[in-house]
Amino acid sequence: MARDAYEILGVSRDADQSEIQRAYRKRARKLHPDVNKDPGAEESFKELSEAYDVLSDPDQRKRYDAFGPDFRRVGPDVDPDAYRRAREYAGAGAGRSSGWGGAGPGGGFRYTSSGDDVDLEDLLGGIFGARGRGRGGWGPVSGSDHETEVEVTVEEAYRGARRTLTVSGSDGPRTIDVTIPAGVVDGQRIRLRGQGGEGSGGGEPGDLYLVVRIAPHPRYRLEGRDVHLLMPLAPWEATLGSSVDIETPGGPATVTVPAGTSSHRRLRLKGRGLPNSRGTPGDLYAEAQIKVPASPSVEERELLERWRKVSTVDLRSPR
Missing domain, CATH: 2.60.260.20 (Urease metallochaperone UreE, N-terminal domain)
Incomplete structure (x- = not known):
């Protein structure tokens, strides 16, 4: 999402689930492509659906609040405070007077500013799994997240459905059986943990996100x-x-x-x-x-x- 999910739905960051649902339904009625023929309505509806998908899921909302729009790229064991400090110091590198320092103990680079002395490898290591230069360089790297669309009928959206998908892997294509839960809406994203790109160095695989598209219906x-x-x-x-x-x-x-x-x-x-x-x-x-x-x-x-x-x-x- 290019914009903040709370801003897209028009709710405060402490909004409860009922407020989020009401806000989504109100905006969905105005933006749905079947009703709104504006050229940008379909893209706005997709953006709205993605924001609702994130904020209506308590687990995803918690991670979104902690890590922002990049929450899907951050590993499951990352400490939110360490992530925030790393981004703050990395973003401040060009604007602070002291700049980058020399090598710290054990060969790690340090950043100094206004008397602070922060080991970036300690911070970034907690996020990306770095082991330090003295111990063989970067460690496990998580795999990338993938995304694909899956089409269902209105009846399948009501009662749920199953699909067999073909996904690529290092050993060639493989098939997976997935369950589309009852009650999905157009544009909703379904997360399949560990079904995305493969990690390296022992890192966890990424996730696969299914974007639901509901086929037009004659009735x-x-x-x-x-x-x-x-x-x-x-x-x-x-x-x-x-x-x-x-x-x-x-x-x-x-x-x-x-x-x-x-x-x-x-x-x-x-x-x-x-x-x-x-x-x-x-x-x-x-x-x-x-x-x-x-x-x-x-x-x-x-x-x-x-x-x-x-x-x-x-x-x-x-x-």
């Missing part, structure tokens, strides 16, 4: 975890009210249509959107779409004519 439209669909209604169902059976990603559901429902009215089924293992599931919105017969029968035409004669409703009134 459903997603906004975050909310599912939207069109619900065709006959004129009498909309006028008199009815119970309508519909298909959802999670299976059949029944929508109660109030009398006097017009086209484009959205009826909400709370909690029937995509599930969420960390919080509140999404909702399902069924949008009324009144349909009329293309070729009404003689009896239907007679009924409609009678309706027209007795009706006193002015549907085009400006009020």
